Amino acid sequence: MQLIPHFIAGQEDTTSERRGPVYNPATGEQHKEVAFATTDFANQAIAAAAAALPAWRATSLTKRTDIFFKLRTLLQERKAELAAIVTNEHGKVLDDAAGEIARGSENVEFAAGLINLLKGEHSEQVSSGIDVHSIKQPVGVVGCITPFNFPVMVPLWMIASAIACGNTVVLKPSEKDPSAALFLAKLFQEAGLPDGVLNVLQGDKEAVDALLESPTVKAISFVGSTPIARSIYQRAAANGKRVQALGGAKNHMMVLPDADLGNAADAAVSAAYGSAGERCMAVSVVVTVGDIADELVAGIKDRLGALKIGDGTKAGTDMGPLITGEHRDKVASYVAGAAAEGATVIADGRETLFDNDGFFIGVTLLDHVKPHMSVYTDEIFGPVLCVVRTESYDEALELINSNQFGNGTAIYTRDGGAARAFQFDVEAGMVGVNVPVPVPVGSFSFGGWKDSLFGDAHIYGPESVHFYTRSKVVTTRWNDPSTSSVNLGFPSNS
Numbered sequence: 364m365q366l367i368p369h370f371i372a373g374q375e376d377t378t379s380e381r382r383g384p385v386y387n388p389a390t391g392e393q394h395k396e397v398a399f400a401t402t403d404f405a406n407q408a409i410a411a412a413a414a415a416l417p418a419w420r421a422t423s424l425t426k427r428t429d430i431f432f433k434l435r436t437l438l439q440e441r442k443a444e445l446a447a448i449v450t451n452e453h454g455k456v457l458d459d460a461a462g463e464i465a466r467g468s469e470n471v472e473f474a475a476g477l478i479n480l481l482k483g484e485h486s487e488q489v490s491s492g493i494d495v496h497s498i499k500q501p502v503g504v505v506g507c508i509t510p511f512n513f514p515v516m517v518p519l520w521m522i523a524s525a526i527a528c529g530n531t532v533v534l535k536p537s538e539k540d541p542s543a544a545l546f547l548a549k550l551f552q553e554a555g556l557p558d559g560v561l562n563v564l565q566g567d568k569e570a571v572d573a574l575l576e577s578p579t580v581k582a583i584s585f586v587g588s589t590p591i592a593r594s595i596y597q598r599a600a601a602n603g604k605r606v607q608a609l610g611g612a613k614n615h616m617m618v619l620p621d622a623d624l625g626n627a628a629d630a631a632v633s634a635a636y637g638s639a640g641e642r643c644m645a646v647s648v649v650v651t652v653g654d655i656a657d658e659l660v661a662g663i664k665d666r667l668g669a670l671k672i673g674d675g676t677k678a679g680t681d682m683g684p685l686i687t688g689e690h691r692d693k694v695a696s697y698v699a700g701a702a703a704e705g706a707t708v709i710a711d712g713r714e715t716l717f718d719n720d721g722f723f724i725g726v727t728l729l730d731h732v733k734p735h736m737s738v739y740t741d742e743i744f745g746p747v748l749c750v751v752r753t754e755s756y757d758e759a760l761e762l763i764n765s766n767q768f769g770n771g772t773a774i775y776t777r778d779g780g781a782a783r784a785f786q787f788d789v790e791a792g793m794v795g796v797n798v799p800v801p802v803p804v805g806s807f808s809f810g811g812w813k814d815s816l817f818g819d820a821h822i823y824g825p826e827s828v829h830f831y832t833r834s835k836v837v838t839t840r841w842n843d844p845s846t847s848s849v850n851l852g853f854p855s856n857s
């Protein structure tokens with residue numbers, strides 16, 4: 364059986380005896396296994412990153428830029444190959460996999476232009492004969508821990524900026540679809556990145572714990588579920604590291620009575636069921652305002668029949684399987700409990716039949732969902748869309764703002780004033796106005812509020828430059844020896 368190795372100091376490593384299974388979700392077969400690092404092995408990976416740091420932080424910005432331009436070209440040339448790797452281990456359809464590579468490439472483009480954002484500031488003559496300037500320096504070795512649902516894009520959210528800022532990285536990808544990270548590391552190497560600057564450490568909690576405990580690791584970027592994000596944030600901070608930990612979501616799409624309901628139904632279906640709902644920015648709750656609910660729910664229902672669910676490698680497939688059989692069963696259990704909780708089941712994904720043992724489930728649409736129901740309170744992370752009916756904008760807003768999560772949200776309306784009020788009032792980090800999945804372009808930063816993000820730095824874009832650098836302020840005087848004297852007073856500016 365194929366073993367997916369670590370990638371340390373530019374070399375594949377297959378020596379780990381601990382291993383985990385990797386499945387093809389479209390067939391349900393375990394077709395590969397992945398190496399699982401021990402603490403000792405993780406410390407070797409961290410040491411490799413530390414060894415590469417002095418030379419990398421001294422590498423010119425021009426040379427770094429050149430590597431990112433080459434990487435962008437390689438990502439474009441090898442997009443189909445990488446998309447096939449993603450689909451093979453994650454299950455999402457090939458177009459969707461290609462889409463995440465394109466969105467991840469935005470972070471590579473941003474990194475290629477980072478020379479602009481790494482500029483410091485300079486003030487001349489702050490006191491007589493004294494100038495001050497600031498510089499941005501890398502923080503050191505960065506630990507990056509990523510989830511299964513975007514095995515290319517989320518690693519690129521972190522590693523592109525971290526590396527361009529002069530840091531070295533140990534990337535611990537999800538053990539469920541680990542091959543894409545390995546492929547990325549080899550592309551970086553082909554683009555000219557020196558060995559040891561980007562290391563891929565495969566594994567589970569043991570590898571993550573080693574990153575959190577190592578004094579050599581100075582910063583942690585994490586993306587995953589909320590309970591793990593909260594714990595990573597607390598442990599990394601207690602160990603003196605800077606940390607950003609992005610968690611889960613329950614994204615609401617508010618539909619006002621004046622919205623184009625056909626447009627809103629298209630958006631709800633696309634955003635709820637794309638990638639089988641395994642997106643942190645998926646719409647999982649539609650909030651209707653006023654008396655449009657019957658018509659909107661009917662419009663969504665009408666569109667479900669046309670969705671083709673199956674093997675993501677087959678042309679024309681809209682939605683693939685879930686990541687594991689265990690996760691599929693968990694999603695099914697939420698659907699099973701929905702009617703008993705009082706929801707109206709318009710479509711039950713468990714009723715869709717499939718002709719193989721892949722981790723498939725059909726699409727579920729639940730109406731008359733109430734805020735106390737577990738299908739509303741919990742992040743299901745599957746193709747389940749809840750509809751909550753409200754009477755007014757204020758009631759809908761109160762619902763969204765009371766939710767534990769605050770990742771993305773959207774409003775559908777033709778009223779500019781209402782949209783403006785929504786962006787002013789809503790408690791979420793990313794807002795779409797007639798855009799259901801408002802993932803910011805790579806020149807902005809991504810991050811939620813409330814339990815969707817622990818830490819104060821959003822990820823990628825301008826905030827990543829702040830997160831992955833330390834600033835140093837230098838005060839300079841070129842003395843004229845003839846004016847030098849002893850003065851024990853506290854230096855004051857004059």
Ligand code: NAD
Binds near residue numbers: 517
């Ligand atoms: P997860 O939390 O199970 O795993 C994420 C990473 O943490 C993996 O690398 C995993 O190996 C590691 N991990 C798991 N358990 C751990 C533990 N006990 N201690 C230390 N490390 C541990 O998440 P997942 O299932 O891979 O991904 C789905 C989740 O990620 C969803 O909740 C989704 O909303 C979230 N997500 C959030 C964003 C965002 O930007 N906010 C983006 C993508 C995914």
